[in-house]
Amino acid sequence: MINQYILGIIVTHLFVIIFLYSLIGKRKNRNVKEIEGDESIKISTNVAENNEYTDLIIVGAGVAGAALAHTLAKDGRRVLVIERDLSEQDRIVGELLQPGGYLKLVELGLEDCADEIDSHPVYGYALIKDDKSISVSYPLEDFHSQIAGRGFHNGRFVQKLRQKAASHPNVKMEEGTVSSLLEEKGIVKGVRYRTKTGEDIKAYAPLTIVCDGCFSSLRRTLCNSKIDVPSCFVGLVVENADLPYDSHGHVILADPSPVLFYQISSFETRCLVDIPGQKVPSISTGDMARYLKTKVAPQLPAKLRQSFIAAVDKGNIKTMHNRIMPAAPKPKPGALLLGDSFNMRHPLTGGGMTVALSDVVIIRDLLRPLANFNDPHAVCKYLEAFYTLRKVNEDSLVCHALQVIFTHELTICFELILQPVASTINILAGALYKVFCATTDEARREMQQACFDYLGLGGNFSVGPLSILCGLNPSPTHLVLHFFAVAIYGVGRLILPFPLPKCFWIGARLLTEASGIILPILQAEGARQMFFPATIPAYHRAPPVKIMPETPA
Numbered sequence: 001m002i003n004q005y006i007l008g009i010i011v012t013h014l015f016v017i018i019f020l021y022s023l024i025g026k027r028k029n030r031n032v033k034e035i036e037g038d039e040s041i042k043i044s045t046n047v048a049e050n051n052e053y054t055d056l057i058i059v060g061a062g063v064a065g066a067a068l069a070h071t072l073a074k075d076g077r078r079v080l081v082i083e084r085d086l087s088e089q090d091r092i093v094g095e096l097l098q099p100g101g102y103l104k105l106v107e108l109g110l111e112d113c114a115d116e117i118d119s120h121p122v123y124g125y126a127l128i129k130d131d132k133s134i135s136v137s138y139p140l141e142d143f144h145s146q147i148a149g150r151g152f153h154n155g156r157f158v159q160k161l162r163q164k165a166a167s168h169p170n171v172k173m174e175e176g177t178v179s180s181l182l183e184e185k186g187i188v189k190g191v192r193y194r195t196k197t198g199e200d201i202k203a204y205a206p207l208t209i210v211c212d213g214c215f216s217s218l219r220r221t222l223c224n225s226k227i228d229v230p231s232c233f234v235g236l237v238v239e240n241a242d243l244p245y246d247s248h249g250h251v252i253l254a255d256p257s258p259v260l261f262y263q264i265s266s267f268e269t270r271c272l273v274d275i276p277g278q279k280v281p282s283i284s285t286g287d288m289a290r291y292l293k294t295k296v297a298p299q300l301p302a303k304l305r306q307s308f309i310a311a312v313d314k315g316n317i318k319t320m321h322n323r324i325m326p327a328a329p330k331p332k333p334g335a336l337l338l339g340d341s342f343n344m345r346h347p348l349t350g351g352g353m354t355v356a357l358s359d360v361v362i363i364r365d366l367l368r369p370l371a372n373f374n375d376p377h378a379v380c381k382y383l384e385a386f387y388t389l390r391k392v393n394e395d396s397l398v399c400h401a402l403q404v405i406f407t408h409e410l411t412i413c414f415e416l417i418l419q420p421v422a423s424t425i426n427i428l429a430g431a432l433y434k435v436f437c438a439t440t441d442e443a444r445r446e447m448q449q450a451c452f453d454y455l456g457l458g459g460n461f462s463v464g465p466l467s468i469l470c471g472l473n474p475s476p477t478h479l480v481l482h483f484f485a486v487a488i489y490g491v492g493r494l495i496l497p498f499p500l501p502k503c504f505w506i507g508a509r510l511l512t513e514a515s516g517i518i519l520p521i522l523q524a525e526g527a528r529q530m531f532f533p534a535t536i537p538a539y540h541r542a543p544p545v546k547i548m549p550e551t552p553a
Ligand SMILES: Cc1cc2nc3c(=O)[nH]c(=O)nc-3n(C[C@H](O)[C@H](O)[C@H](O)COP(=O)(O)OP(=O)(O)OC[C@H]3O[C@@H](n4cnc5c(N)ncnc54)[C@H](O)[C@@H]3O)c2cc1C
Pocket: 059, 060, 061, 062, 063, 064, 065, 082, 083, 084, 085, 092, 093, 094, 095, 096, 097, 098, 176, 177, 178, 179, 211, 212, 213, 214, 216, 217, 233, 320, 321, 322, 323, 338, 339, 340, 341, 347, 349, 350, 351, 352, 353, 354, 356
């Protein structure tokens, strides 16, 4: 009890610091979100004169490509989308859209794409360890009731995005596989693609945006990709699962690594079993079914076990490598990377679509003032702002403001209201995955237990980390503070009230392990740029639209 009390005081102090910090950030009203206005864009005169003129080519009509096509078409651009396979896909990826991602859909005017696909609302997360469980709700009180997470079949959602994009008169959607980028003197001029009927076609546009997903074959010349594959997900659809917490994502802290459950339709629940490393038991020999039944099923809550085993017996088991690839752009005139082809994180926290949609919003706002993209070098230089804007937020502005005060360098645009989420979500996903993996190391085990108990403390201790996970709080500073608060909480639990030398030793190792987890991820995500950007490019956000809670009648 005394332990908990003293720790409570320590952690409360930390939060006073966070609170003061947020005050400096003086964000005015968190429930006021910005959404596109009806600004008309001056487009290149050749568009009017020549119907065949294309402002840009988008490769891939997945979440990023389809959303971007519709968004830029609405801004008056002529868009050619080339997608390898326009039929509905059955995939185990991108099935939980976090509320932060849903807000981005609203900003883009695409929220109806999550309707009429038998999607299921998600209002929070449950964390289960051994026979204990905690549940935390998303902080959605300040939003309209339609704002929540959504679970759905990825294929159905993507089809809706594609239909919406294709129905816009400015979009031409083609089924074909892009084999290469067409380059002249270091400038990308377009793409070469093969249609379903085998026709080889070259298409030209002043800008090509490559959104060809995690297996991208085109990213090679556009980024310095360094892909890490820490684990695989094994996916099953469990029918009529009796989840312990209704309309919540479930994370079960199993051995060797977490198992996820979330509902993706009125009667189906996606189960993703993480297996560390790149090799998984063979599905065809039955080793996988055996592994799932003997190793995984006994660790699940009793009420889920039968339906899980039934799903294994049904047999529709899919696997997918989990890739991590920090954004490392190699800017090239005439081309840009977006979505998973540009940046990937561990899918444990379901943040990929939120990052992709957030990036689409930034690109839309950046491209808006441009009359055309005809000067590839100038556009390329201008779009470098994207790589900073997707990382910085008000925290960075505060740091930057301090720099301005001390250096008298007035390079900042103070009207900015930035809400990029990419780096914050990426860092959290990587760190949480490492904390949630089972280990024999005592310090790491203590860290995992501290994390579980910290989230169970309630109040800001639970909601704070969840609001970061779900994309509603993009602050990397809050993330780092929560992470180290967990570590300090873990040390406190060890040494209070009777500090034994062994506990001090484990506590010191816990702090070292915590730093060893977060610091390399921060470095890979470009922490310096995130917290202390050299310059923050002027960013013309669209006029705000309120997504306030309904007023009672
Ligand atoms: C196992 C797993 C689970 C995940 N779960 C979630 C989750 O719950 N929530 C979440 O937000 N994120 C999740 N993610 C991440 C999420 O799926 C991705 O971030 C998101 O789908 C990225 O969208 P994208 O448009 O970049 O790629 P995709 O949606 O993969 O789209 C790429 C498109 O490009 C097309 N294409 C590829 N090559 C070519 C070519 N040469 N020519 C033409 N077209 C081409 C493809 O056919 C495809 O349609 C998960 C990822 C994994 C691996």
